[in-house]
Amino acid sequence: MKRTRFTEEQIIGVLKEAEAGAKTAELARKHGISEATLYNWKAKYGGLEVSEAKRLRALEDENAKLKRLLADAMLDNAGLKDLLFKKMVTPAAKREAVAHLQALLDVSERRACRVIAADRSVVRYASRRDDDAGLREKLRDLAHQRRRFGYRRLHILLRRDGVTINRKKTQRLYHEEGLTVRRRKGRKRAVGCRAPAPVPALPNQRWSLDFVHDQMATGRRFRVLNVVDDVTRECLAAVPDTSISGKRVVRELTDLIARRGKPGMIVSDNGTELTSNAVLEWCGAAKIEWHYTTPGKPTQNAFVESFNGRMRDELLNETLFTSLAHAREKIAAWVDDYNTGRPHSALGYATPAAFAADLRKQGAASLRIAGGYATQPLASPALSRNNDAEALIATG
Known part of the structure; x- marks a missing residue:
């Protein structure tokens, strides 16, 4: 009966028989293998003991595992480089990225999700919402008529036309349709007083x-x-x-x-x-x-x-x-x-x-000296203890 797999002990035993003087053809016929297999065993395990052969087999297995891991990592890196400049924040973007990796690298959905750190439930989710095609078209028409209106005013116009819709849904459709109003440059700001403000010499002023x-x-x-x-x-x-x-x-x-x-x-x-x-x-x-x-x-x-x-x-x-x-x-x-x-x-x-x-x-004290009336002097607070005329002139 032909053997499909031999252990290291069995292979070393066959080689020991060959070293003892047994003919190659007889050994091959005895163990159900070809002479080419026997020659390959001699090239690989010749002169080795059983422990050394086991160690060699373990090294080969580990090397094969490392090669597979390296190949997987290189494949994942190639997919990530292709997605380097794509934003994968929204669920729709993640679904698109997973589909792209599956088509480009011919990998499974599970592996594509693992590469971009996406949950498979997000990728497989099928929306149950209505497409709202009529509502979107009406919103676009209103936005084209009122080009400077935001979603709040457009929501009021929709409600006036008898459309029952939540404000948040109006906002979502408004952003999905790309109707955001661009802010014009040169927006007026509060100007206030531009004259230099004097520094009083009293607290809380x-x-x-x-x-x-x-x-x-x-x-x-x-x-x-x-x-x-x-x-x-x-x-x-x-x-x-x-x-x-x-x-x-x-x-x-x-x-x-x-x-x-x-x-x-x-x-x-x-x-x-x-x-x-x-x-x-x-x-x-x-x-x-x-x-x-x-x-x-x-x-x-x-x-x-x-x-x-x-x-x-x-x-x-x-x-x-x-x-x-x-x-x-x-x-x-x-x-x-x-x-x-x-x-x-x-x-x-x-x-x-x-x-x-x-x-x-x-x-x-100044209030008591002035009989209950005192003006608020304008000076630097750092010089309030030195109120000579020269210091006051220097500080304005």
Whole structure:
């Protein structure tokens, strides 16, 4: 009976018989193999012991396995290079990529999904939605008639025509049809006052606002809304969050005014949050003058810009934040130290809290001397302790 497979022990045994003097033809006939097979065994296993032959067989198996893995990896890399410049974010894009790999590399669906890290259930999903062809055509017609209308206004027009549709579905169809309105250049922004704002010499007369950005250890970015008193250099608020809108700015300022009182003026740049309708309406309702600096002139908002530089140098660049709660804790502790413990060179190396307390005492004394009436002098707060004529002229 012909043997289809021989173990190493059996092969070495046959070769031992050949070495003992047995003829090749007789050995081949005895073991049911061809003479060519016997010669191949001699070339491969000649002079080896059983243990060495087993080791050789194991090395061959491992080598074959590594070759298969290398071939699979090279095939996967070839498929990924072909998809290098294609975005595979949406389920539709992933289905298209899987189909492309199957056609290009002639691989199975399971392997194609593994290459692009896609779930097979996503690839096999068949949508049960209606095609909404009539609704899409009607939406396109309305969009061509009202070229500057967004999906909200188009949704109202559809409802007027008797179409029962959810606003979110209108938005989805609107984006799928590529009807997004392009924003025109030269959008008008809130201009505000462009004249240089004077620096008063009393606390709580002018505040400065600005944002500073950083990111956590996870890579998620967050921003901090900083509010600084330009006279005392105190940090009145440092609000960290992942997103701070104009409404959030208004809410934080309202809480700050409830604790500290209304400022005479607020200074900021022309950021979208600070020029939003919510901020402009709040300024009119609260009767607070809001001064916007000239675009490209950060020196006009130098007090808060300097504070941002100190915060970045002393806190943000030195601390690795693990979460938003950790960032809030560290920033609150640093702000407290900045106000009450950190000497400020512009204040004669006094702390902002101590300098503010001193200014309040000076203001109360001047009110008593003037009989209950006092004007608000315009001077640099750093020189409030040296009010000679030369210093006042130098600071304007």
